[in-house]
Amino acid sequence: MTSLRQHIDPKAIRRLRRVALNTIVTLYLLIMAGGVVRSTGAGMGCPDWPRCFGTWIPPTDVSQLPDNYKEIYGAKLKGEVEFNPVKTWIEYVNRLLGAFTGIMIFCTLLATLAFWNSKRGFFWLALLGFVLVGFQGWLGSKVVSFELHPVVVTVHMLVAIIIVGVLILLFDKADRLAYERSSGLGLKQSRIGWWVLGLTLVQVMLGTQVRENIDEVVRVLGYDARSMWIDHLDFRFYLHRTFSILVLGINLYWFQMIRKTPQGYKDLKGIIVWSVVILGLETATGIIMAYFGVPAFAQPVHLTLGILLLGLQFILFLNTKSKDVEVGRVEKVL
Structure with missing residues:
Protein backbone atom coordinates (compact mmCIF):
# COMPACT_ATOMS: atom_id res chain seq x y z
CA MET A 1 0.00 0.00 0.00
CA THR A 2 2.86 2.39 0.88
CA SER A 3 4.61 1.97 -2.48
CA LEU A 4 1.31 2.60 -4.24
CA ARG A 5 0.77 5.81 -2.27
CA GLN A 6 4.25 7.06 -3.20
CA HIS A 7 3.01 7.52 -6.78
CA ILE A 8 -0.07 9.51 -5.71
CA ASP A 9 -0.17 13.22 -4.88
CA PRO A 10 -1.68 13.54 -1.36
CA LYS A 11 -3.26 16.88 -2.26
CA ALA A 12 -4.87 15.39 -5.36
CA ILE A 13 -6.42 12.46 -3.50
CA ARG A 14 -7.76 14.70 -0.75
CA ARG A 15 -9.11 17.11 -3.34
CA LEU A 16 -10.93 14.24 -5.06
CA ARG A 17 -12.30 13.07 -1.72
CA ARG A 18 -13.57 16.57 -0.91
CA VAL A 19 -15.16 17.15 -4.33
CA ALA A 20 -16.81 13.72 -4.29
CA LEU A 21 -18.23 14.40 -0.81
CA ASN A 22 -19.60 17.79 -1.88
CA THR A 23 -21.19 16.15 -4.92
CA ILE A 24 -22.88 13.58 -2.70
CA VAL A 25 -24.29 16.37 -0.51
CA THR A 26 -25.57 18.12 -3.65
CA LEU A 27 -27.23 14.90 -4.80
CA TYR A 28 -29.09 14.58 -1.52
CA LEU A 29 -30.27 18.19 -1.77
CA LEU A 30 -31.54 17.40 -5.26
CA ILE A 31 -33.37 14.31 -4.00
CA MET A 32 -35.00 16.36 -1.24
CA ALA A 33 -35.97 19.02 -3.78
CA GLY A 34 -37.55 16.32 -5.93
CA GLY A 35 -39.51 15.15 -2.89
CA VAL A 36 -40.75 18.70 -2.27
CA VAL A 37 -41.84 18.91 -5.92
CA ARG A 38 -43.93 15.76 -5.57
CA SER A 39 -45.36 16.55 -2.13
CA THR A 40 -46.53 20.00 -3.27
CA GLY A 41 -47.82 18.83 -6.63
CA ALA A 42 -45.38 21.12 -8.41
CA GLY A 43 -44.23 18.54 -10.95
CA MET A 44 -45.97 20.38 -13.76
CA GLY A 45 -45.20 23.84 -12.38
CA CYS A 46 -43.18 24.24 -15.57
CA PRO A 47 -45.25 22.64 -18.36
CA ASP A 48 -42.37 22.65 -20.85
CA TRP A 49 -38.72 21.57 -20.75
CA PRO A 50 -35.92 22.70 -20.62
CA ARG A 51 -37.51 26.17 -20.50
CA CYS A 52 -40.32 27.13 -18.16
CA PHE A 53 -43.33 28.78 -19.81
CA GLY A 54 -41.12 29.44 -22.79
CA THR A 55 -38.42 31.38 -20.88
CA TRP A 56 -35.19 30.51 -19.08
CA ILE A 57 -36.31 32.49 -16.02
CA PRO A 58 -39.97 31.76 -15.25
CA PRO A 59 -42.55 34.48 -14.57
CA THR A 60 -43.61 35.48 -11.08
CA ASP A 61 -47.08 36.69 -12.02
CA VAL A 62 -49.73 35.58 -14.48
CA SER A 63 -49.65 39.04 -16.06
CA GLN A 64 -46.23 38.15 -17.51
CA LEU A 65 -47.82 35.37 -19.55
CA PRO A 66 -49.83 35.73 -22.75
CA ASP A 67 -53.60 35.69 -22.34
CA ASN A 68 -53.86 32.35 -24.13
CA TYR A 69 -51.08 30.64 -22.15
CA LYS A 70 -53.43 27.81 -21.18
CA GLU A 71 -54.01 27.02 -24.83
CA ILE A 72 -50.28 27.27 -25.63
CA TYR A 73 -49.00 25.09 -22.79
CA GLY A 74 -52.10 23.12 -21.92
CA ALA A 75 -52.51 21.20 -25.17
CA LYS A 76 -50.69 18.11 -23.91
CA LEU A 77 -52.15 18.56 -20.42
CA LYS A 78 -55.70 18.51 -21.70
CA GLY A 79 -56.12 22.22 -20.93
CA GLU A 80 -55.53 21.75 -17.20
CA VAL A 81 -52.42 23.88 -16.89
CA GLU A 82 -52.89 26.66 -14.35
CA PHE A 83 -50.12 29.11 -13.53
CA ASN A 84 -49.13 28.98 -9.86
CA PRO A 85 -45.98 31.03 -9.09
CA VAL A 86 -45.09 28.97 -5.99
CA LYS A 87 -45.30 25.63 -7.81
CA THR A 88 -43.54 27.07 -10.85
CA TRP A 89 -40.57 28.25 -8.83
CA ILE A 90 -40.39 25.06 -6.76
CA GLU A 91 -40.02 23.09 -9.99
CA TYR A 92 -37.61 25.67 -11.42
CA VAL A 93 -35.33 25.52 -8.34
CA ASN A 94 -35.40 21.74 -8.65
CA ARG A 95 -34.17 22.07 -12.23
CA LEU A 96 -31.44 24.52 -11.20
CA LEU A 97 -30.25 22.06 -8.56
CA GLY A 98 -30.20 19.36 -11.21
CA ALA A 99 -28.01 21.52 -13.45
CA PHE A 100 -25.70 22.34 -10.53
CA THR A 101 -25.42 18.64 -9.72
CA GLY A 102 -24.27 18.03 -13.29
CA ILE A 103 -21.57 20.69 -12.85
CA MET A 104 -20.44 19.16 -9.54
CA ILE A 105 -20.15 15.67 -10.95
CA PHE A 106 -18.23 17.03 -13.94
CA CYS A 107 -15.80 18.64 -11.45
CA THR A 108 -15.49 15.24 -9.79
CA LEU A 109 -14.69 13.69 -13.16
CA LEU A 110 -11.98 16.31 -13.76
CA ALA A 111 -10.51 15.60 -10.31
CA THR A 112 -10.02 11.93 -11.22
CA LEU A 113 -7.79 12.77 -14.21
CA ALA A 114 -4.86 13.17 -11.82
CA PHE A 115 -5.04 9.41 -11.18
CA TRP A 116 -5.23 8.24 -14.80
CA ASN A 117 -1.86 6.47 -14.54
CA SER A 118 -2.23 5.17 -11.00
CA LYS A 119 -5.90 4.55 -10.13
CA ARG A 120 -7.79 4.61 -13.42
CA GLY A 121 -10.81 3.06 -11.75
CA PHE A 122 -11.52 6.45 -10.16
CA PHE A 123 -12.02 7.95 -13.61
CA TRP A 124 -14.36 5.20 -14.80
CA LEU A 125 -16.52 5.49 -11.68
CA ALA A 126 -16.76 9.27 -12.08
CA LEU A 127 -17.51 8.89 -15.79
CA LEU A 128 -20.29 6.41 -15.00
CA GLY A 129 -21.76 8.88 -12.54
CA PHE A 130 -21.49 11.71 -15.09
CA VAL A 131 -23.23 9.66 -17.79
CA LEU A 132 -25.97 8.64 -15.36
CA VAL A 133 -26.56 12.27 -14.37
CA GLY A 134 -26.92 13.13 -18.06
CA PHE A 135 -29.38 10.26 -18.46
CA GLN A 136 -31.21 11.47 -15.35
CA GLY A 137 -31.54 14.94 -16.89
CA TRP A 138 -33.00 13.41 -20.05
CA LEU A 139 -35.32 11.26 -17.94
CA GLY A 140 -36.41 14.40 -16.10
CA SER A 141 -37.60 15.84 -19.40
CA LYS A 142 -39.58 12.66 -19.99
CA VAL A 143 -41.20 13.03 -16.56
CA VAL A 144 -42.65 16.29 -17.91
CA SER A 145 -43.51 15.05 -21.40
CA PHE A 146 -45.18 11.92 -20.01
CA GLU A 147 -47.15 14.04 -17.53
CA LEU A 148 -45.66 12.46 -14.37
CA HIS A 149 -46.28 8.89 -15.53
CA PRO A 150 -45.80 6.65 -12.43
CA VAL A 151 -43.33 4.24 -14.08
CA VAL A 152 -41.14 7.08 -15.37
CA VAL A 153 -41.14 8.76 -11.94
CA THR A 154 -40.12 5.49 -10.24
CA VAL A 155 -37.28 4.88 -12.70
CA HIS A 156 -36.21 8.48 -12.14
CA MET A 157 -35.88 7.75 -8.41
CA LEU A 158 -34.05 4.44 -8.97
CA VAL A 159 -31.46 6.14 -11.19
CA ALA A 160 -30.93 8.78 -8.48
CA ILE A 161 -30.19 6.02 -5.95
CA ILE A 162 -27.70 4.39 -8.34
CA ILE A 163 -25.91 7.73 -8.87
CA VAL A 164 -25.61 8.21 -5.11
CA GLY A 165 -24.17 4.69 -4.80
CA VAL A 166 -21.56 5.32 -7.51
CA LEU A 167 -20.42 8.56 -5.87
CA ILE A 168 -20.28 6.97 -2.41
CA LEU A 169 -18.16 4.13 -3.82
CA LEU A 170 -15.78 6.66 -5.39
CA PHE A 171 -15.61 8.66 -2.15
CA ASP A 172 -14.93 5.53 -0.09
CA LYS A 173 -12.09 4.46 -2.37
CA ALA A 174 -10.54 7.93 -2.24
CA ASP A 175 -10.96 8.06 1.54
CA ARG A 176 -9.22 4.69 1.97
CA LEU A 177 -6.29 5.86 -0.11
CA ALA A 178 -6.08 9.28 1.54
CA TYR A 179 -5.98 7.91 5.09
CA GLU A 180 -4.60 4.39 4.49
CA ARG A 181 -7.82 2.94 5.85
CA SER A 182 -8.70 -0.74 5.44
CA SER A 183 -11.87 -2.70 6.16
Whole structure:
Protein backbone atom coordinates (compact mmCIF):
# COMPACT_ATOMS: atom_id res chain seq x y z
CA MET A 1 0.00 0.00 0.00
CA THR A 2 2.86 2.39 0.88
CA SER A 3 4.61 1.97 -2.48
CA LEU A 4 1.31 2.60 -4.24
CA ARG A 5 0.77 5.81 -2.27
CA GLN A 6 4.25 7.06 -3.20
CA HIS A 7 3.01 7.52 -6.78
CA ILE A 8 -0.07 9.51 -5.71
CA ASP A 9 -0.17 13.22 -4.88
CA PRO A 10 -1.68 13.54 -1.36
CA LYS A 11 -3.26 16.88 -2.26
CA ALA A 12 -4.87 15.39 -5.36
CA ILE A 13 -6.42 12.46 -3.50
CA ARG A 14 -7.76 14.70 -0.75
CA ARG A 15 -9.11 17.11 -3.34
CA LEU A 16 -10.93 14.24 -5.06
CA ARG A 17 -12.30 13.07 -1.72
CA ARG A 18 -13.57 16.57 -0.91
CA VAL A 19 -15.16 17.15 -4.33
CA ALA A 20 -16.81 13.72 -4.29
CA LEU A 21 -18.23 14.40 -0.81
CA ASN A 22 -19.60 17.79 -1.88
CA THR A 23 -21.19 16.15 -4.92
CA ILE A 24 -22.88 13.58 -2.70
CA VAL A 25 -24.29 16.37 -0.51
CA THR A 26 -25.57 18.12 -3.65
CA LEU A 27 -27.23 14.90 -4.80
CA TYR A 28 -29.09 14.58 -1.52
CA LEU A 29 -30.27 18.19 -1.77
CA LEU A 30 -31.54 17.40 -5.26
CA ILE A 31 -33.37 14.31 -4.00
CA MET A 32 -35.00 16.36 -1.24
CA ALA A 33 -35.97 19.02 -3.78
CA GLY A 34 -37.55 16.32 -5.93
CA GLY A 35 -39.51 15.15 -2.89
CA VAL A 36 -40.75 18.70 -2.27
CA VAL A 37 -41.84 18.91 -5.92
CA ARG A 38 -43.93 15.76 -5.57
CA SER A 39 -45.36 16.55 -2.13
CA THR A 40 -46.53 20.00 -3.27
CA GLY A 41 -47.82 18.83 -6.63
CA ALA A 42 -45.38 21.12 -8.41
CA GLY A 43 -44.23 18.54 -10.95
CA MET A 44 -45.97 20.38 -13.76
CA GLY A 45 -45.20 23.84 -12.38
CA CYS A 46 -43.18 24.24 -15.57
CA PRO A 47 -45.25 22.64 -18.36
CA ASP A 48 -42.37 22.65 -20.85
CA TRP A 49 -38.72 21.57 -20.75
CA PRO A 50 -35.92 22.70 -20.62
CA ARG A 51 -37.51 26.17 -20.50
CA CYS A 52 -40.32 27.13 -18.16
CA PHE A 53 -43.33 28.78 -19.81
CA GLY A 54 -41.12 29.44 -22.79
CA THR A 55 -38.42 31.38 -20.88
CA TRP A 56 -35.19 30.51 -19.08
CA ILE A 57 -36.31 32.49 -16.02
CA PRO A 58 -39.97 31.76 -15.25
CA PRO A 59 -42.55 34.48 -14.57
CA THR A 60 -43.61 35.48 -11.08
CA ASP A 61 -47.08 36.69 -12.02
CA VAL A 62 -49.73 35.58 -14.48
CA SER A 63 -49.65 39.04 -16.06
CA GLN A 64 -46.23 38.15 -17.51
CA LEU A 65 -47.82 35.37 -19.55
CA PRO A 66 -49.83 35.73 -22.75
CA ASP A 67 -53.60 35.69 -22.34
CA ASN A 68 -53.86 32.35 -24.13
CA TYR A 69 -51.08 30.64 -22.15
CA LYS A 70 -53.43 27.81 -21.18
CA GLU A 71 -54.01 27.02 -24.83
CA ILE A 72 -50.28 27.27 -25.63
CA TYR A 73 -49.00 25.09 -22.79
CA GLY A 74 -52.10 23.12 -21.92
CA ALA A 75 -52.51 21.20 -25.17
CA LYS A 76 -50.69 18.11 -23.91
CA LEU A 77 -52.15 18.56 -20.42
CA LYS A 78 -55.70 18.51 -21.70
CA GLY A 79 -56.12 22.22 -20.93
CA GLU A 80 -55.53 21.75 -17.20
CA VAL A 81 -52.42 23.88 -16.89
CA GLU A 82 -52.89 26.66 -14.35
CA PHE A 83 -50.12 29.11 -13.53
CA ASN A 84 -49.13 28.98 -9.86
CA PRO A 85 -45.98 31.03 -9.09
CA VAL A 86 -45.09 28.97 -5.99
CA LYS A 87 -45.30 25.63 -7.81
CA THR A 88 -43.54 27.07 -10.85
CA TRP A 89 -40.57 28.25 -8.83
CA ILE A 90 -40.39 25.06 -6.76
CA GLU A 91 -40.02 23.09 -9.99
CA TYR A 92 -37.61 25.67 -11.42
CA VAL A 93 -35.33 25.52 -8.34
CA ASN A 94 -35.40 21.74 -8.65
CA ARG A 95 -34.17 22.07 -12.23
CA LEU A 96 -31.44 24.52 -11.20
CA LEU A 97 -30.25 22.06 -8.56
CA GLY A 98 -30.20 19.36 -11.21
CA ALA A 99 -28.01 21.52 -13.45
CA PHE A 100 -25.70 22.34 -10.53
CA THR A 101 -25.42 18.64 -9.72
CA GLY A 102 -24.27 18.03 -13.29
CA ILE A 103 -21.57 20.69 -12.85
CA MET A 104 -20.44 19.16 -9.54
CA ILE A 105 -20.15 15.67 -10.95
CA PHE A 106 -18.23 17.03 -13.94
CA CYS A 107 -15.80 18.64 -11.45
CA THR A 108 -15.49 15.24 -9.79
CA LEU A 109 -14.69 13.69 -13.16
CA LEU A 110 -11.98 16.31 -13.76
CA ALA A 111 -10.51 15.60 -10.31
CA THR A 112 -10.02 11.93 -11.22
CA LEU A 113 -7.79 12.77 -14.21
CA ALA A 114 -4.86 13.17 -11.82
CA PHE A 115 -5.04 9.41 -11.18
CA TRP A 116 -5.23 8.24 -14.80
CA ASN A 117 -1.86 6.47 -14.54
CA SER A 118 -2.23 5.17 -11.00
CA LYS A 119 -5.90 4.55 -10.13
CA ARG A 120 -7.79 4.61 -13.42
CA GLY A 121 -10.81 3.06 -11.75
CA PHE A 122 -11.52 6.45 -10.16
CA PHE A 123 -12.02 7.95 -13.61
CA TRP A 124 -14.36 5.20 -14.80
CA LEU A 125 -16.52 5.49 -11.68
CA ALA A 126 -16.76 9.27 -12.08
CA LEU A 127 -17.51 8.89 -15.79
CA LEU A 128 -20.29 6.41 -15.00
CA GLY A 129 -21.76 8.88 -12.54
CA PHE A 130 -21.49 11.71 -15.09
CA VAL A 131 -23.23 9.66 -17.79
CA LEU A 132 -25.97 8.64 -15.36
CA VAL A 133 -26.56 12.27 -14.37
CA GLY A 134 -26.92 13.13 -18.06
CA PHE A 135 -29.38 10.26 -18.46
CA GLN A 136 -31.21 11.47 -15.35
CA GLY A 137 -31.54 14.94 -16.89
CA TRP A 138 -33.00 13.41 -20.05
CA LEU A 139 -35.32 11.26 -17.94
CA GLY A 140 -36.41 14.40 -16.10
CA SER A 141 -37.60 15.84 -19.40
CA LYS A 142 -39.58 12.66 -19.99
CA VAL A 143 -41.20 13.03 -16.56
CA VAL A 144 -42.65 16.29 -17.91
CA SER A 145 -43.51 15.05 -21.40
CA PHE A 146 -45.18 11.92 -20.01
CA GLU A 147 -47.15 14.04 -17.53
CA LEU A 148 -45.66 12.46 -14.37
CA HIS A 149 -46.28 8.89 -15.53
CA PRO A 150 -45.80 6.65 -12.43
CA VAL A 151 -43.33 4.24 -14.08
CA VAL A 152 -41.14 7.08 -15.37
CA VAL A 153 -41.14 8.76 -11.94
CA THR A 154 -40.12 5.49 -10.24
CA VAL A 155 -37.28 4.88 -12.70
CA HIS A 156 -36.21 8.48 -12.14
CA MET A 157 -35.88 7.75 -8.41
CA LEU A 158 -34.05 4.44 -8.97
CA VAL A 159 -31.46 6.14 -11.19
CA ALA A 160 -30.93 8.78 -8.48
CA ILE A 161 -30.19 6.02 -5.95
CA ILE A 162 -27.70 4.39 -8.34
CA ILE A 163 -25.91 7.73 -8.87
CA VAL A 164 -25.61 8.21 -5.11
CA GLY A 165 -24.17 4.69 -4.80
CA VAL A 166 -21.56 5.32 -7.51
CA LEU A 167 -20.42 8.56 -5.87
CA ILE A 168 -20.28 6.97 -2.41
CA LEU A 169 -18.16 4.13 -3.82
CA LEU A 170 -15.78 6.66 -5.39
CA PHE A 171 -15.61 8.66 -2.15
CA ASP A 172 -14.93 5.53 -0.09
CA LYS A 173 -12.09 4.46 -2.37
CA ALA A 174 -10.54 7.93 -2.24
CA ASP A 175 -10.96 8.06 1.54
CA ARG A 176 -9.22 4.69 1.97
CA LEU A 177 -6.29 5.86 -0.11
CA ALA A 178 -6.08 9.28 1.54
CA TYR A 179 -5.98 7.91 5.09
CA GLU A 180 -4.60 4.39 4.49
CA ARG A 181 -7.82 2.94 5.85
CA SER A 182 -8.70 -0.74 5.44
CA SER A 183 -11.87 -2.70 6.16
CA GLY A 184 -12.51 -3.59 9.77
CA LEU A 185 -15.33 -6.12 9.55
CA GLY A 186 -15.67 -9.73 8.51
CA LEU A 187 -17.41 -11.65 5.76
CA LYS A 188 -20.31 -12.69 8.02
CA GLN A 189 -21.33 -9.03 8.32
CA SER A 190 -20.92 -8.76 4.56
CA ARG A 191 -23.48 -11.48 3.91
CA ILE A 192 -26.01 -9.84 6.22
CA GLY A 193 -25.13 -6.50 4.62
CA TRP A 194 -26.31 -7.77 1.24
CA TRP A 195 -29.71 -8.57 2.76
CA VAL A 196 -29.89 -5.23 4.58
CA LEU A 197 -29.16 -3.26 1.41
CA GLY A 198 -31.50 -5.36 -0.71
CA LEU A 199 -34.45 -5.22 1.69
CA THR A 200 -34.01 -1.49 2.32
CA LEU A 201 -33.91 -0.84 -1.43
CA VAL A 202 -37.10 -2.89 -1.87
CA GLN A 203 -38.70 -0.83 0.90
CA VAL A 204 -37.72 2.44 -0.82
CA MET A 205 -39.17 1.17 -4.10
CA LEU A 206 -42.35 0.14 -2.30
CA GLY A 207 -42.43 3.69 -0.97
CA THR A 208 -42.40 5.03 -4.53
CA GLN A 209 -45.36 2.77 -5.28
CA VAL A 210 -47.23 4.23 -2.31
CA ARG A 211 -46.35 7.69 -3.60
CA GLU A 212 -47.83 6.76 -6.98
CA ASN A 213 -50.94 5.46 -5.21
CA ILE A 214 -51.22 8.79 -3.39
CA ASP A 215 -51.00 10.59 -6.74
CA GLU A 216 -53.93 8.49 -7.96
CA VAL A 217 -55.94 9.42 -4.88
CA VAL A 218 -55.02 13.09 -5.21
CA ARG A 219 -56.38 13.16 -8.75
CA VAL A 220 -59.74 12.06 -7.34
CA LEU A 221 -59.88 13.89 -4.01
CA GLY A 222 -57.57 16.87 -4.60
CA TYR A 223 -54.74 18.32 -2.53
CA ASP A 224 -57.10 19.86 0.02
CA ALA A 225 -58.28 16.43 1.20
CA ARG A 226 -54.97 15.28 2.73
CA SER A 227 -56.67 13.88 5.84
CA MET A 228 -58.59 11.44 3.63
CA TRP A 229 -55.74 10.20 1.46
CA ILE A 230 -54.61 7.30 3.66
CA ASP A 231 -58.12 5.86 3.91
CA HIS A 232 -58.30 5.58 0.13
CA LEU A 233 -54.93 3.89 -0.49
CA ASP A 234 -54.78 0.30 -1.72
CA PHE A 235 -52.71 -2.74 -0.66
CA ARG A 236 -49.41 -1.02 -1.57
CA PHE A 237 -49.58 1.19 1.50
CA TYR A 238 -50.24 -1.73 3.86
CA LEU A 239 -47.48 -3.80 2.24
CA HIS A 240 -45.03 -0.90 2.65
CA ARG A 241 -46.05 -0.42 6.28
CA THR A 242 -45.77 -4.11 7.15
CA PHE A 243 -42.48 -4.55 5.30
CA SER A 244 -41.01 -1.73 7.40
CA ILE A 245 -41.04 -4.04 10.43
CA LEU A 246 -38.78 -6.52 8.62
CA VAL A 247 -36.46 -3.72 7.45
CA LEU A 248 -36.25 -2.26 10.96
CA GLY A 249 -35.49 -5.66 12.48
CA ILE A 250 -32.73 -6.70 10.07
CA ASN A 251 -31.07 -3.28 10.29
CA LEU A 252 -30.94 -3.40 14.09
CA TYR A 253 -29.65 -7.00 13.96
CA TRP A 254 -26.88 -5.98 11.53
CA PHE A 255 -25.88 -2.98 13.63
CA GLN A 256 -25.69 -5.23 16.69
CA MET A 257 -23.45 -7.69 14.79
CA ILE A 258 -21.09 -4.84 13.88
CA ARG A 259 -21.16 -3.60 17.46
CA LYS A 260 -19.80 -6.97 18.61
CA THR A 261 -16.78 -6.52 16.35
CA PRO A 262 -14.52 -4.38 18.61
CA GLN A 263 -12.19 -2.84 16.02
CA GLY A 264 -14.89 -2.52 13.39
CA TYR A 265 -17.27 -0.87 15.82
CA LYS A 266 -14.58 1.55 16.95
CA ASP A 267 -13.90 2.68 13.36
CA LEU A 268 -17.55 2.83 12.33
CA LYS A 269 -19.29 3.88 15.55
CA GLY A 270 -20.27 7.31 14.20
CA ILE A 271 -21.85 5.87 11.06
CA ILE A 272 -23.77 3.26 13.05
CA VAL A 273 -25.08 5.86 15.50
CA TRP A 274 -26.26 8.09 12.64
CA SER A 275 -27.81 5.08 10.89
CA VAL A 276 -29.84 4.25 14.00
CA VAL A 277 -30.92 7.89 14.38
CA ILE A 278 -31.97 8.12 10.73
CA LEU A 279 -33.75 4.76 10.94
CA GLY A 280 -35.70 6.10 13.91
CA LEU A 281 -36.55 9.37 12.15
CA GLU A 282 -37.55 7.46 9.03
CA THR A 283 -39.94 5.35 11.09
CA ALA A 284 -41.29 8.45 12.86
CA THR A 285 -42.01 10.35 9.64
CA GLY A 286 -43.75 7.27 8.25
CA ILE A 287 -46.00 7.15 11.33
CA ILE A 288 -46.68 10.90 11.04
CA MET A 289 -47.78 10.51 7.42
CA ALA A 290 -49.96 7.49 8.20
CA TYR A 291 -51.77 8.95 11.20
CA PHE A 292 -51.60 12.73 10.78
CA GLY A 293 -52.96 13.36 7.30
CA VAL A 294 -49.77 13.09 5.19
CA PRO A 295 -48.39 16.57 6.00
CA ALA A 296 -46.46 18.04 3.06
CA PHE A 297 -43.23 18.54 5.06
CA ALA A 298 -43.04 14.86 6.00
CA GLN A 299 -43.02 13.47 2.47
CA PRO A 300 -39.68 14.88 1.19
CA VAL A 301 -38.08 14.31 4.61
CA HIS A 302 -39.22 10.67 4.63
CA LEU A 303 -37.86 10.14 1.12
CA THR A 304 -34.52 11.82 1.78
CA LEU A 305 -34.01 9.92 5.03
CA GLY A 306 -34.62 6.64 3.19
CA ILE A 307 -31.97 7.41 0.57
CA LEU A 308 -29.60 8.70 3.26
CA LEU A 309 -30.03 5.46 5.20
CA LEU A 310 -29.20 3.50 2.06
CA GLY A 311 -26.05 5.57 1.63
CA LEU A 312 -24.87 4.94 5.20
CA GLN A 313 -25.66 1.24 4.85
CA PHE A 314 -23.58 1.14 1.67
CA ILE A 315 -20.62 2.73 3.47
CA LEU A 316 -20.91 0.11 6.22
CA PHE A 317 -21.19 -2.62 3.62
CA LEU A 318 -18.00 -1.42 1.91
CA ASN A 319 -16.27 -2.03 5.24
CA THR A 320 -17.45 -5.63 5.56
CA LYS A 321 -14.50 -7.28 3.80
CA SER A 322 -11.93 -8.86 6.09
CA LYS A 323 -8.61 -7.09 6.47
CA ASP A 324 -6.72 -10.22 5.46
CA VAL A 325 -8.58 -10.46 2.16
CA GLU A 326 -8.06 -6.77 1.35
CA VAL A 327 -4.35 -6.71 2.29
CA GLY A 328 -3.79 -9.87 0.26
CA ARG A 329 -5.40 -8.26 -2.78
CA VAL A 330 -3.22 -5.14 -2.46
CA GLU A 331 -0.03 -7.17 -2.08
CA LYS A 332 -0.95 -9.19 -5.16
CA VAL A 333 -1.38 -5.97 -7.18
CA LEU A 334 1.94 -4.58 -5.98
